[in-house]
Every structure is written in structure tokens, then in C-alpha cells.
Amino acid sequence: MILRHIDTRPSAVPGPATPAAAGRSVDFGLEAQVQHPLNVILPLKNPTQMPALLALLASCADDVNQALVSLHYVHFARFLPSPDGSVLMVITTYDGNLESYIMDFVGVLGDVFTQILQYIADAPRLPVQRHAREFTQFIVDHNVSPVPLFSAYQDVTVIDILRSARQL
Numbered sequence: 001m002i003l004r005h006i007d008t009r010p011s012a013v014p015g016p017a018t019p020a021a022a023g024r025s026v027d028f029g030l031e032a033q034v035q036h037p038l039n040v041i042l043p044l045k046n047p048t049q050m051p052a053l054l055a056l057l058a059s060c061a062d063d064v065n066q067a068l069v070s071l072h073y074v075h076f077a078r079f080l081p082s083p084d085g086s087v088l089m090v091i092t093t094y095d096g097n098l099e100s101y102i103m104d105f106v107g108v109l110g111d112v113f114t115q116i117l118q119y120i121a122d123a124p125r126l127p128v129q130r131h132a133r134e135f136t137q138f139i140v141d142h143n144v145s146p147v148p149l150f151s152a153y154q155d156v157t158v159i160d161i162l163r164s165a166r167q168l
Contacts, residue, residue, distance in 0.1 A: 033096045034157050035075060039144045040090040043121045050085035053119045060112045067108040073101070073158045088120070093149075095157045102136045 044050060057064075057079050068074045077092040094101050105113065110129040117123040124134040 034155055035093050035095065035149070035151055036098065037149050038090070038092045038094065038098065038101070038139075040139055040142045041144055042088045042090065042116075042142060044086055044088065044119055045121045046119075047085040049119050050081055050088070053088060053116065054081060056115055056119075060115075063112060064109065067105070070108060071104055072162065075158055088116075095159070098140070099136055102139050103132060106132045106135060 044053070064077070068077060073095040075093040075095070077090070080089040080091060081087070082089065106128050110127060113135070114127040114129070117126055117128065124138040125131040128135040
């Protein structure tokens with residue numbers, strides 16, 4: 001297996017191709033915006049509430065999975081509690097633009113995020129559907145720059161994967 005390093009520094013994040021880009025055609029679709037990490041750290045108001053938050057997440061699992069399938073650009077997403085229960089991490093890899101990604105999640109999972117954020121310290125105003133810009137800024141502010149991201153398929157979008165599987 002060959003793993004490739006993806007440079008996630010802002011200056012290295014690929015944008016739309018330009019006509020001068022090594023003979024490639026102009027492409028303003030998701031194909032030029034592959035695999036961006038989002039690592040959101042959400043401190044809980046009270047760590048003793050982590051079991052209740054995890055129960056909420058378990059009850060929403062089908063809705064979250066349906067939303068991921070419907071969006072066609074999320075490679076994966078998961079919630080991870082810290083060992084001491086004080087922090088919930090949201091870890092995803094997606095294709096495209098961060099603001100569009102967050103806004104799509106507001107549209108398809110706004111109610112879920114509103115419920116989650118009731119457990120989170122210094123959460124933005126709720127519901128997230130009515131305060132989408134604040135929610136977006138909150139996510140950006142709580143996103144942690146990752147160590148280098150590695151991928152076995154750094155140039156492949158979810159749409160490419162679905163096309164190859166003939167599901168799209």
C-alpha cells in the first residue's frame with residue numbers, strides 16, 4: 001500500500017484548475033477540491049454528560065448516515081469522545097469548500113447539531129438553522145489544524161468513487 005502525504009496548509013490546498021495548469025482543462029467542480037480534513041474540538045459544559053451525548057449520537061446514527069450518503073462528497077465522518085469525557089471531537093474528510101460543507105450539514109442535520117450543541121461549552125446561538133453563519137464561524141474557530149494528512153487515493157473524490165462503483 002502506498003500512502004501519500006497531502007499538504008493541508010492553506011497555500012497548498014488545491015483550488016480550481018487554471019488553463020495554465022499543466023495542460024489540464026478548467027475545472028470548477030469538486031474534482032479539483034479533494035479531501036480536506038475537518039477536526040473540530042468541542043469541549044463539554046459538563047463531562048458527566050458525555051454518556052447522554054453519546055446516547056444522543058447513537059440515536060441519530062441512521063439520520064447521520066443518510067445525510068452522508070445524500071451529500072456525495074463526504075469521505076467519512078465520526079464523533080470521538082476524549083478519554084476523560086471532557087471533549088467531543090468531530091473528525092471528517094470531505095471534498096469541496098468548507099463553508100458549503102457546513103451549510104449543507106445545517107440543511108440536512110441542523111436539528112442533530114442543535115441537539116449536540118446543547119451539551120457544548122460556549123456554543124453558538126441555537127437552533128443552528130436560524131444562526132447558520134454563527135454556527136459556521138463556531139466550527140471554523142474550533143477546527144484544529146491537522147498533522148499531515150495521508151491518503152492512499154489523494155486525487156479521488158467521493159463522486160469518482162461512486163462513479164467507479166456505478167452508484168451515481
